[in-house]
Amino acid sequence: MHPHLASLLDLQSKDVALLAADHQLDDLLREREALDQAVQRAKAEVDQCDRAWRDGVKLREELELKIESFRTIQERRRQRIEQVRGAREAQALMTEIDQARSTMAKEENDWLNSAERVNQLEAKLQEAGARATALEEEQREARATLEARRSAVDAERAAAAGAREKSATEVEKSLRMRYDRLRSNRRGSVVVSLAGVACSACYTQVPMSRRNQILMGSLIDGxxxxGVLLYAGGPSE
Ligand SMILES: [Zn+2]
Structure with a gap:
């Protein structure tokens, strides 16, 4: 076995542990993001219901004003009818009053519908608000659990990072620089065993002379x- 191999493989195993902690942290962040998004959706629904309710109230108030002004005009017609002398003029006013009455009946019906709609929208708004509150309540426990897991994984990661640094000091310097450079460019293992006559990462055949040196433990070569660092002693050796 090459004299520097054990420390190099040890460093690689520490890096694997560190990477696993990073992945766990990523997973936890994604879980929290999912909780946040659910709350955002619930709140967006509340906002939407609130806008619809406000629009409904506005429409109802507009109809109220319209009816109010109709009533005033109608009242004036009634007062005028008492003052007119000619029968024809009185008849014309009566017709006007009748027409206005049916228009007002329609407006009042619209107002009733709009008031009914406002009630419905208000109920919807309250339901959406209750759902949003309930969701946040529901999430409280999940968030507390997430936070606890996060602290645990943070501690694991710190320990893994410490262990990694310690292992790194054990690796021969030029080999370590080579290893670190490879790691920054590659996913997965950068120190791999020979698989028969080939590299076990890409299965390209390794020339015999170098293979023999690797097998004898006199060379750790790329x-x-x-580009991965090759050593002898994998499962297929
Ligand atoms: Zn290869």
Missing amino acids: CEAC
């Missing part, structure tokens, strides 16, 4: 094709 794969010519993919």
Whole structure:
């Protein structure tokens, strides 16, 4: 076995542990993001219901004003009818009053519908508000659990990072620089065993002379094709 191999493989295993902690942290962040998004959706629904309710109230108030002004005009017609002398003029006013009455009946019906609609919209708004509150209540426990997991994983990650740094000091310097450079460019393992006559990362055949040196433990060398550091002693050796 190459004298620097054990420390190099140890460093790689520490990096794997560190990466696992990072992935766990990413998962936790995604879970929290999902909770946040659910709350945002619930709140957006409340806002939408609130806008619809306000629009409904506005319409109802406009109809109230309209009816109010109709009533005033109608009242004036009634007063005028008492003052007119000619029968024809009185008849014309009567017709006007009748027409206005049916228009007003229609407006009042519209107002009733709008008032009914405002009640419905208000109920919807209250339901949406209650749902949003309930959701936040429901999430309280999940968020507390997430926070606790987050603290645990943070601690794990810090321990893994510490262990990694300690292992790194054990690796021969030039090899470590080579390893670190490879790690920054690659996903997955950067120190891999020979698989028979080939690199076990890319399965490119390794020339015999170098293979023999690797097998004898006198060389830790990079794969010519993919760059990983090759050693002897994997499962297929
Ligand atoms: Zn390779």
